[in-house]
Amino acid sequence: MSLRRNILDLRKRKEQVLLGGGEEAIKKQNAMGKLTARERIEAILDKDSFHEYDMFVEHQSKDFDMDKKVLHGDGVIIGTGTVYGETVAIYAQDFTVAGGSLGLMHARKIGKIMDHAMKMRMPLIGINDSGGARIQEGVDSLAGYGEIFFRNTQASGVIPQLSIILGPCAGGAVYSPALTDFVFVVDNISKMFITGPEVVKTVLGEEVTMEELGGARVHAEISGNAHFFAHNEQECFEQIKQLLTFLPWNNQRKARAFPPKPPKPEYKIEKIIPADPTQPYDIREIIMATADDSEFLEVQQDFARNIVIGFGRIDGETVGFVANQPMVLAGVLDCDSADKSARFIRFCDSFNIPIVTFEDMPGYLPGVEQEHMGVIRHGAKVLYAYSEATVPKITVILRKAYGGGYIAMNSRHLKSDFVFAWPTAEIAVMGPEGAANIIFRKDIKEAKNPEEMRKQKVEEYRVKFANPYVAASKGYIDSVIEPQETRLLLKHCIEVSTNKDVLTPYKKHGIPPF
Ligand code: HXC
Numbered sequence: 001m002s003l004r005r006n007i008l009d010l011r012k013r014k015e016q017v018l019l020g021g022g023e024e025a026i027k028k029q030n031a032m033g034k035l036t037a038r039e040r041i042e043a044i045l046d047k048d049s050f051h052e053y054d055m056f057v058e059h060q061s062k063d064f065d066m067d068k069k070v071l072h073g074d075g076v077i078i079g080t081g082t083v084y085g086e087t088v089a090i091y092a093q094d095f096t097v098a099g100g101s102l103g104l105m106h107a108r109k110i111g112k113i114m115d116h117a118m119k120m121r122m123p124l125i126g127i128n129d130s131g132g133a134r135i136q137e138g139v140d141s142l143a144g145y146g147e148i149f150f151r152n153t154q155a156s157g158v159i160p161q162l163s164i165i166l167g168p169c170a171g172g173a174v175y176s177p178a179l180t181d182f183v184f185v186v187d188n189i190s191k192m193f194i195t196g197p198e199v200v201k202t203v204l205g206e207e208v209t210m211e212e213l214g215g216a217r218v219h220a221e222i223s224g225n226a227h228f229f230a231h232n233e234q235e236c237f238e239q240i241k242q243l244l245t246f247l248p249w250n251n252q253r254k255a256r257a258f259p260p261k262p263p264k265p266e267y268k269i270e271k272i273i274p275a276d277p278t279q280p281y282d283i284r285e286i287i288m289a290t291a292d293d294s295e296f297l298e299v300q301q302d303f304a305r306n307i308v309i310g311f312g313r314i315d316g317e318t319v320g321f322v323a324n325q326p327m328v329l330a331g332v333l334d335c336d337s338a339d340k341s342a343r344f345i346r347f348c349d350s351f352n353i354p355i356v357t358f359e360d361m362p363g364y365l366p367g368v369e370q371e372h373m374g375v376i377r378h379g380a381k382v383l384y385a386y387s388e389a390t391v392p393k394i395t396v397i398l399r400k401a402y403g404g405g406y407i408a409m410n411s412r413h414l415k416s417d418f419v420f421a422w423p424t425a426e427i428a429v430m431g432p433e434g435a436a437n438i439i440f441r442k443d444i445k446e447a448k449n450p451e452e453m454r455k456q457k458v459e460e461y462r463v464k465f466a467n468p469y470v471a472a473s474k475g476y477i478d479s480v481i482e483p484q485e486t487r488l489l490l491k492h493c494i495e496v497s498t499n500k501d502v503l504t505p506y507k508k509h510g511i512p513p514f
Pocket of ligand 1 (some may be wrong): 145173196
């Protein structure tokens, strides 16, 4: 064959592969409000930057008449491309080809791009849209999942791993996303479950829809498996691109710095906390009054809302914010908020992102339900994560810092680098009400007017202990500051910490209270 005919032959083969599962299947995909795998890759990457590998890979199975079937690319597209000019590795399962099901060659392709991402130390983006293990390929499919899970675990803490759920994600297909750093879901499109409605009906006799079992809202609000929720695919892709602007490309690098910008003038930091210390306020306003351009990318916004986590910048540098939310459950720590914050702290620590903690919380949530759910081991994760972290750690106590909460929220004692308190801070073993009721019980009981005496004792306690000056007198906090000084001090702390270096004892790895 002449070169020209060879080239024409190549082009024809490519055209066939580009059609995936064929026009009918693509129409069905679009009718469900879903883009095709190729359209998704194009929507995330910079224009014309995608380089595909393994386009001509085919499945190798013969059972169940599979040898008569052509599965283009074996149902997955892999390659590299750029986002805002920097290269990422990406794969997208193609539901139009055998439901994006995972067979041996499909898994090998994903493994290949994961190995590439690790070798080249760049982020990995996985687009999941799959019926799970390819039933016809039996144990080869299961082996394929195992190979992916192993690679996810090896890559954890080395390169950022982002998973997008854009269709069904059943059985083994959910565990790779669960092992990655951030999971993105889209309303009405994403479904994640271990066992589908059919199995639930067979085993438990319960009728349940896919949406109820594992729809996008379920994972964004209840299970906590998802970190970002979007209303459509385009919004989801914008979230991914925004997240990438805050992240370093691997654990040896820092996130890229941006030109510094002041917070927007409408956020007046000194006006956010109400005069009455029992009144709630939205902690996100404090974050936005502090962050560059008031930009805050909140993570797990709708899950365990009593704690707020996410990324912003101080003077152009990425920081991770962890902040109690007084508007929800007074900002207490409970099982879910402990899991949420501990994982985020570990992410920041792995990827050289300084952690800024804003504290205003009355302690851990009491009660039988929390104790039985394991608030001890869940709460311990926060202590572990903060203690273990060696990135710059800064705490600002805004109002309440009571009991276990005071210690847990990145206190000096867990080796925070800088601890500041606003004059409104109350640092004590517990709130004045509870404390006075216990230590002055006898005085209150024996008083002529017990209610009057109780009020008096609460005030006495408040004046004596519920302020920042006792802790300041002992050096537990570095300084009592005015709210308006907060941003400048954060900037100073981050600058001072540029070359922070901490020696940790030799160990293979610790044993966090998983
Ligand atoms: C082979 C599959 C498949 C699978 C779907 N297909 N899932 N082929 N193996 N696991 C094929 C269908 O046969 C069909 O092929 C095409 O993909 C589209 O599927 P539909 O069923 O027509 O689509 P839809 O109605 O949208 O339903 C999608 C679905 C459903 C909800 C995902 O297909 C489904 O329930 N699939 C099975 C899910 C599952 O139980 N997976 C195994 C999990 S066990 P044609 O040729 O007709 O177009 C597992 C164990 C791993 O993963 C554990 C590791 C830890």
